[in-house]
Amino acid sequence: MPGEILFLAHRVPFPPDRGDKIRSHHLLKRLAEIAPVHVGCLAETDGDMAQESELAEIARSHFLARRAKPLPLAGIEALARGLPVSLTAFDHAGLRRWVAATLAERPIGTVFVFSGQMGQYVPADFGGRVVVDLCDVDSAKFEAYGKQGGPRAWIDRREGRLLAREEERLAHRAHCTLFVSKAEAALFRSRLRSPAGVRIEALRNGIDTTTFDPVAVAPHPELAAEPGPHLVFTGQMDYAPNVTAALRTAERLLPAIRRAHPGATFHVVGRAPVPQLRRLDGRNGIRVWGEVPDVRPFLVAADAVLAPLEIARGIQNKVLEAMAMARPVVLSPEAATGIDARDGEHFAVAAHDQALIDRALALLQDATAAATMGVAARRYVVEHQGWAAMLVPLSEIVGARGAEARRDAA
Structure with missing residues (x-):
């Protein structure tokens, strides 16, 4: 002892x-x-x-x-x-x-x-x-x-x-x-x-793959009722890197995605959104939800989860959670750091705005490829990122x- x-x-x-x-x-x-x-x-x-x-x-x-x-x-x-x-x-x-x-x-x-x-x-x-x-x-x-x-x-x-x-x-x-x-x-x-x-x-960080399991939770009813596609970002929304990433999506990525998919909606899910984010709620396909009791219904309802962080330290739990929920994740190299998954198989990595847009559009336009990536993502997390092993x-x-x-x- x-x-x-x-x-x-x-x-x-x-x-x-x-x-x-x-x-x-x-x-x-x-x-x-x-x-x-x-x-x-x-x-x-x-x-x-x-x-x-x-x-x-x-x-x-x-x-x-x-x-x-x-x-x-x-x-x-x-x-x-x-x-x-x-x-x-x-x-x-x-x-x-x-x-x-x-x-x-x-x-x-x-x-x-x-x-x-x-x-x-x-x-x-x-x-x-x-x-x-x-x-x-x-x-x-x-x-x-x-x-x-x-x-x-x-x-x-x-x-x-x-x-x-x-x-x-x-x-x-x-x-x-x-x-x-x-x-x-x-x-x-x-x-x-x-x-x-x-x-x-x-x-390394792990993930509770029993709690974050797509079969354990139903999609959020409001997202399920709308055709979408639905793009989701989760996190503490007064944390500067998250704020920057959400604004990047809303201002630089989403408009191009909506030109191809006019019904696309970007959901910002997380506590304490700063005023700059709150002002975007309801505009141009953006929903700012603030604190929610459970992020899983939003994740399981997402057609894709976005994590275009420009500053990121360590392993991003938001990425592991989305992968465990069998969602295709489009993310920056910074957000992928520390996760030994393969680009193109377990998630889609892109550094620049246009590349992020292209990766997101490719997944939105090919539901089979998106589903295959989501299944592979969950398998990776279950096999390699459980807390007991970590x-x-x-x-x-x-x-x-x-x-x-x-x-x-x-």
Whole structure:
């Protein structure tokens, strides 16, 4: 037994309804099978706080508090202290006290840090194992934002620069640093100023293929009642890369698709759509649904799922979910990164607007080819991307493989 585990996450890992929470949810479930887990995390909404009973069922002890610090205040603190805003925004005095008490009172052998914002809670004098799941290289994402220009460019460049320092500090602090793909791990290693002694591993995202199964859900009735074709994009719709991708589709891809298919409708499905997206609802074949209780009815009703992201880090859960629902997916190379599927068989990859339009039109005009791609996509996900298979290395990473083997043999 590696001792008990302290799991720190920047968002409560329930419900698993967005990319980071899906990963943290399944990691937490697996860690709870390995050893008693104590969970410290933050909430952003009333819905997050309502998940405390779910958290209590899986955790030996837990701390859940509302992250109430306004972003402008976090920004001022970051400037005053020379820190990334990502750290000051997730700094919570109550959580710090709970972490200190838990480490003092419990036999914690491993601290598992989910997302770089939470590395600040690991005391310098903790002598056990530290595992840091950075998921993807956030500093590279902010650097990419900074290169786009605009009023936030200086802020994004600063965030990228300071986050890169924090990511490297955590990598040297950790027994192992995790990423969602080999490509993301390689990118991180290439950016290190001092790579010696740093252990970096890829622990890929999985997919719940029982929940995301096209036979388990009926198409959304409104989509089923309209001839379409229906094009669907899912995601957190105040997240900048998703906003950019949805606007790209609405403004640059959809008009050409509608010239060939006048009934084509583009459905933007996901919580917190920004005003720029909400204003498009009802115009020129665009529906902006906002938060929905379940994305699966939209996916199963889609003639194609689009993911033309221009900035994407790690593995896109939205792509895996659509593939598991046996939908043909048209996506950018950025959105395909980390998914070892084959272009033309499991999904359709295209880099530029016209190529994306051409791939989408080809699938819309050939229902047999679209269905064949969807079947192949689901088969790929079932065979290669299930969570159980993805998390096999976790026991060794937290130092529990020998203990589990002895327990299983007893």
